[in-house]
Amino acid sequence: xxxxxxxxxxxxxxxxxxxxxxxxxxxxxxxxxxxxxxxxxxxxxxxxxxxxxxxxxxxxxxxxxxxxxxxxxxxxxxxxxxxxxxxxxxxxxxxxxxxxxxxxxxxxxxxxxxxxxxxxxxxxxxxxxxxxxxxxxxxxxxxxxxxxxxxxxxxxxxxxxxxxxxxxxxxxxxxxxxxxxxxxxxxxxxxx
Amino acid sequence: xxxxxxxxxxxxxxxxxxxxxxxxxxxxxxxxxxxxxxxxxxxxxxxxxxxxxxxxxxxxxxxxxxxxxxxxxxxxxxxxxxxxxxxxxxxxxxxxxxxxxxxxxxxxxxxxxxxxxxxxxxxxxxxxxxxxxxxxxxxxxxxxxxxxxxxxxxxxxxxxxxxxxxxxxxxxxxxxxxxxxxxxxxxxxxxxxxx
Numbered sequence: 001x002x003x004x005x006x007x008x009x010x011x012x013x014x015x016x017x018x019x020x021x022x023x024x025x026x027x028x029x030x031x032x033x034x035x036x037x038x039x040x041x042x043x044x045x046x047x048x049x050x051x052x053x054x055x056x057x058x059x060x061x062x063x064x065x066x067x068x069x070x071x072x073x074x075x076x077x078x079x080x081x082x083x084x085x086x087x088x089x090x091x092x093x094x095x096x097x098x099x100x101x102x103x104x105x106x107x108x109x110x111x112x113x114x115x116x117x118x119x120x121x122x123x124x125x126x127x128x129x130x131x132x133x134x135x136x137x138x139x140x141x142x143x144x145x146x147x148x149x150x151x152x153x154x155x156x157x158x159x160x161x162x163x164x165x166x167x168x169x170x171x172x173x174x175x176x177x178x179x180x181x182x183x184x185x186x187x188x189x190x191x192x
Numbered sequence: 193x194x195x196x197x198x199x200x201x202x203x204x205x206x207x208x209x210x211x212x213x214x215x216x217x218x219x220x221x222x223x224x225x226x227x228x229x230x231x232x233x234x235x236x237x238x239x240x241x242x243x244x245x246x247x248x249x250x251x252x253x254x255x256x257x258x259x260x261x262x263x264x265x266x267x268x269x270x271x272x273x274x275x276x277x278x279x280x281x282x283x284x285x286x287x288x289x290x291x292x293x294x295x296x297x298x299x300x301x302x303x304x305x306x307x308x309x310x311x312x313x314x315x316x317x318x319x320x321x322x323x324x325x326x327x328x329x330x331x332x333x334x335x336x337x338x339x340x341x342x343x344x345x346x347x348x349x350x351x352x353x354x355x356x357x358x359x360x361x362x363x364x365x366x367x368x369x370x371x372x373x374x375x376x377x378x379x380x381x382x383x384x385x386x387x
Contacts, residue, residue, distance in 0.1 A: 009217075021259065027260055030209055030210070030247065032210055052266055141335075142349055142350070143349045143360065143368060146367045151387050154387050161335070161369070166335065169371070
């Protein structure tokens with residue numbers, strides 16, 4: 001999948017905004033109702049709408065709670081301390097934070113620190129992912145459980161890992177066929 | 193008008209439109225990641241296109257400076273993107289236009305010529321090549337990532353190192369990487385989603 005498409009999927013996630021306009025009736029979107037919008041009163045909308053309103057200067061973005069320095073630092077520590085991938089507060093933490101930090105920059109305090117913490121968490125998880133893939137491939141493949149890995153993380157290793165496993169499988173099949181052929185040859189020889 | 197449209201008795205209907213949209217989005221994501229063509233969801237697509245048409249008619253009736261116009265248009269564009277992309281993946285795999293058909297026929301002819309040229313050099317009993325051996329089949333053994341939407345028992349996976357099959361249960365919400373073939377049915381019936 002194209003990373004842009006995973007961002008597109010992430011844009012359906014709900015986020016909070018503070019509108020700068022009033023629209024007191026609900027807006028009936030196909031994907032569900034949004035609103036009512038009252039200037040200064042926080043309201044939840046899909047991220048794609050938040051980005052659009054923000055770009056038109058019709059709202060301020062509110063960072064999700066998990067993007068606070070405290071929460072991110074805690075996540076980073078937990079990720080460091082755990083052998084497994086920890087459950088992230090959002091399945092789209094990487095894409096969402098990327099878009100929110102990009103579009104909502106002027107609404108966000110500690111922008112650089114938030115960005116650095118997210119990058120640290122990503123790096124920790126990706127390095128954990130690389131070493132578990134190494135173990136998985138060396139064990140001969142077959143099946144692995146990858147709980148709490150996000151779509152974006154999976155996408156970063158999909159092509160290479162699926163290629164490697166596919167090749168391993170076909171080599172294994174080929175060597176089985178050779179075994180079978182050898183066995184038949186020996187058999188027919190012993191019969192003759 | 194859009195504002196007054198969903199009266200109380202339409203609430204149920206309204207929910208199901210969301211459900212239709214979710215179904216299409218899931219089908220789109222799965223189709224992109226699946227090595228084979230999945231059962232089509234055309235009735236959902238048709239229903240959604242109808243819904244979009246109604247919405248566009250309603251937008252026409254709004255005042256030009258209404259803030260809702262751009263919001264509805266944007267949502268419609270997003271849904272159109274998903275539907276177009278979904279149909280494109282399926283078309284690439286399944287249907288051919290007249291020109292593509294001609295290309296495919298010519299290609300097959302040239303492959304046949306090529307094979308026949310060399311097959312005739314082989315001993316007579318090896319000269320026939322069945323059509324099924326010429327097909328490039330989707331590799332159903334290719335690995336996929338997935339999440340189980342519910343408990344999925346009886347998943348059999350080949351153990352590559354020992355040439356046997358192992359049985360697994362996929363717990364609801366768990367994520368795995370495994371050969372597509374072992375969960376193909378669960379993808380088709382919606383028990384698991386490809387990631």
